[in-house]
Each structure stands twice: as C-alpha cells, then as structure tokens.
Amino acid sequence: MSETSARILVPVGESSTFRNTAAYATREARRVASETGEEATVHFVYPVRWQLVDELERSASEEVADILDRARVWAAEDLDYDDDGEIDDDGVPVSIETAVVGEDRYLFSPSDFADVLLEYARDRDLGRIIVDPEYQPGGSAPMLQPLELELSRSDRIVEEAPVDRVVERGRFPSRSNLSKALVMFGASFSFYLLLAGVLDTFNLLTGAVSAGIVTTVFSRITFRETPKAGRLLRRTGRFILYVPYLLWEILKANIEVAYIILHPSLPIDPKIQRYRAAIWDDLSVTTLANSITLTPGTLTVDVDRDSLVIHSLTGSARDGLADGTLERAVRFIYYGRAAARIPSPRERGTVEDESVPPTPEEP
CATH class of the missing domain: 3.90.1170 (Aldehyde Oxidoreductase; domain 3)
Structure with a gap:
C-alpha cells in the first residue's frame, strides 16, 4: 500500500464538520491524483442501523438520503462542476459515489462499524479512509477514537480530517436550541411539582426558578438532536x-x-x-x-x-x-x-x- 491514495472512503453522518470534511476529501483526491496519475474517487458511505435508528424506517431513510445528497452537492461545488457535469477548469476529474452499508447487520461496537466500512473499501479498492472528527457512528456515544483504532488495524490509510470544529456563537438562540430548552424546562418543572405535591404560589415560583437553572445548564448537553413533538408524545405514551x-x-x-x-x-x-x-x-x-x-x-x-x-x-x-x-x-x-x-x-x-x-x- 502506498503512503497515500486518491481512492478515498469517507464515513458520513450528521455533524458540524461534515461539510469541511467532504471538502477536504475531494481536494485530497484531486491533489494525490494530479501527483501520482491514480484515478481519483471519493465514496461517501453511511453505515446504518435501520432496526435501531428510528421507529419510522421511512423517516430514517429520508434523512440518510438527504445527507448523501448533500455530500454530492458539496463535492460538485468543491470540484467546480458545471450544470452538465463537466469540470470548468483544467483540474483532474474526481468520481463521486455514495452508498449505504450495514442494513443487513446489527452494528453495535466500533469493530462492527469498522468491519462493514473496511469490507466496502476492499471490495472497491479504496486505499484511504478519511474520518470526520465529529463523526459518531454509535449515535450519541462518542466513538471516533476507537473507530479510528479499529480501522487502522487494516492495510488502509486512515486519518482524521484536519478541520476545525464549529463553535456556535449565535447571538440569538436557534429553533433547535429553543426546542431543547422548552422540553427540558417542561420536564423539570413538571417533575418538581410532582415531588412538591401542592400547587401553591411558593412551589410554582421555586419550581420555575429550579427548572430555569436546570434548563440553562443542561438543555444543550441533554439532547443530541432536536426534540420532535410527535416522537416525544409517542415515547411518553409508551413509557x-x-x-x-x-x-x-x-x-x-x-x-x-x-x-x-x-x-x-x-x-x-x-x-x-x-x-x-x-x-x-x-x-x-x-x-x-x-x-x-x-x-x-x-x-x-x-x-x-x-x-x-x-x-x-x-x-x-x-x-x-x-x-x-x-x-x-x-x-x-x-x-x-x-x-x-x-x-x-x-x-x-x-x-x-x-x-x-x-x-x-x-x-
């Protein structure tokens, strides 16, 4: 295996650095191809857990399709393709592919995710794997470091994309953060009143203050995705x-x-x-x-x-x-x-x- 390769696999998922990782992968494929003459290709691959991602497989599949479509669009922007699919400048052509893997398996540990990704890479002779620094294949559990470790045990070149993590500095709260805050406040306030047992002015006031403190401190770290009213109601009913x-x-x-x-x-x-x-x-x-x-x-x-x-x-x-x-x-x-x-x-x-x-x- 050479020290680098223009044939690249990028595991993808929703993250704040996905856009920059996609740009880095396409630039690297073109750079290495121009230096070595190797055919340049980037495969954006999404490992899925249909059985576990969501109660609505159609909704989950639509989210995956949207992520892969975005990868294609971003790659076209970064490679300066025109509307006819031709490169506007004299750059080396880069083939862009998207795929979904893991539908027929139960993916649990980092080694399970690494197995399906490496199998895909071997079948298509992809010599390099670039991992998004914010990529979390296990859902909410941070898994990047052990995943990279599992991938690096193969004969592929594995690296973390050298991109900066995005820091939210918005002046006003986003709709996502507002939804998280409202759900956290409602849950905390209701729990406080349940423990108090009496709906008097004192409990209502102290409950609101306590819920406000809990919401301020924990709302952004409690929810990794924006709460959806329909899903929340269904889960509450089932609970x-x-x-x-x-x-x-x-x-x-x-x-x-x-x-x-x-x-x-x-x-x-x-x-x-x-x-x-x-x-x-x-x-x-x-x-x-x-x-x-x-x-x-x-x-x-x-x-x-x-x-x-x-x-x-x-x-x-x-x-x-x-x-x-x-x-x-x-x-x-x-x-x-x-x-x-x-x-x-x-x-x-x-x-x-x-x-x-x-x-x-x-x-």
Whole structure:
C-alpha cells in the first residue's frame, strides 16, 4: 500500500464538520491524483442501523438520503462542476459515489462499524479512509477514537480530517436550541411539582426558578438532536405503558429473591456477564441500566460504550436477561413496535461471561 491514495472512503453522518470534511476529501483526491496519475474517487458511505435508528424506517431513510445528497452537492461545488457535469477548469476529474452499508447487520461496537466500512473499501479498492472528527457512528456515544483504532488495524490509510470544529456563537438562540430548552424546562418543572405535591404560589415560583437553572445548564448537553413533538408524545405514551410492566417484573423478582433468602440451602449462583444491548442513545441505555438495577437479583455494574456489565444472583435472572425481555420493552419505548423484530441477546450471541479476579490471600 502506498503512503497515500486518491481512492478515498469517507464515513458520513450528521455533524458540524461534515461539510469541511467532504471538502477536504475531494481536494485530497484531486491533489494525490494530479501527483501520482491514480484515478481519483471519493465514496461517501453511511453505515446504518435501520432496526435501531428510528421507529419510522421511512423517516430514517429520508434523512440518510438527504445527507448523501448533500455530500454530492458539496463535492460538485468543491470540484467546480458545471450544470452538465463537466469540470470548468483544467483540474483532474474526481468520481463521486455514495452508498449505504450495514442494513443487513446489527452494528453495535466500533469493530462492527469498522468491519462493514473496511469490507466496502476492499471490495472497491479504496486505499484511504478519511474520518470526520465529529463523526459518531454509535449515535450519541462518542466513538471516533476507537473507530479510528479499529480501522487502522487494516492495510488502509486512515486519518482524521484536519478541520476545525464549529463553535456556535449565535447571538440569538436557534429553533433547535429553543426546542431543547422548552422540553427540558417542561420536564423539570413538571417533575418538581410532582415531588412538591401542592400547587401553591411558593412551589410554582421555586419550581420555575429550579427548572430555569436546570434548563440553562443542561438543555444543550441533554439532547443530541432536536426534540420532535410527535416522537416525544409517542415515547411518553409508551413509557406510561412500560411503568406497570416494570413494576410487574420487579414484583416477580422480589418474590424470587425472597424465596431464595428463606430457602434453607440459599440456592444462589452469582455471576457477572457482559451484554451488548441493541440500543445506543444515552436515554435508552440509562432506562435499561436502571430498570435492570431496580429489578431485585440483577445489578448493572458498569456501562461501556457498547455493552452493559451486569451482576446476576441466579441462573433464572440471567435467562431473563439473555431472553431480552426488559431490553425489548425499552426498545419499544424509544423505537416502537418494529424494534421487536430484533433478536434477543441470546439469539444474537452477545452475552459474555466476565472474568472476576481472584481474591488475594491473607498474608
């Protein structure tokens, strides 16, 4: 593999530096081609998780198509193409391609994303991969550094685009930030009043002040995308249905743990396992982790970037986790009924035993 290549793959997703990354990739393809005579091509590739991105696959596919269309338009602008598709100047021609990969797979970890991207690169003889510094293939979880690490283990040239991150300096709040602030304020204010239990002047005033402080500090970091009213209402309705189901699971687990405690032989079989859950965004992962912890007999010990480490007290508790009952219910909240098609952790083979270091002996 040469030190550089004019055949470039760019993983794409919505980000503040996507535009500059696309410009850098097309310029690099032309520059290297002019120096080496190699055919110049840039492939903008979007790895998708149709089963997990949204409850509406049509909406998700439209968003992906829009992102890839923008990549094409920007590339044409950067390469100075005219309306007939011809280059206006004497520059080296650069072929622009777009593609969607990963529809037939369950992409969880950085290695999963790297596998589909490298497979695409090998099939099309693309020798160089340029990664957007703000690219987050796992949804909300920052994954750029481990993704680059996984990609660099191949024989491809992998680099992060040397572009500046965009800093928002708007004088007035954008519609996106206003939506986030309103949702955060409404949720915080409602929760405060629920805890207060009395709708008097004092609680209304202190609740508004508290919600205002929470909104100012946390609204921009709580939401990674603009809240949509329809989706928010659907998720709220499904969460209301989820609460009695969770309470029922907690009741059953309480009865089982009580039986174990009262049993003379104390039939426990504790074990720690790692579950790669088929959910990504922060809110859904938090809901699943807390639901598992609230259920007696299981405890979420740690949340990694693509998995949950769970301590279980009995084999039946582990069977329930492997069957994915709680995971499926949480997916229903955030992704709708279509998410029920996703196989359970047992079927996906995403349950691994965690090794526990031995207890050091007393001197």
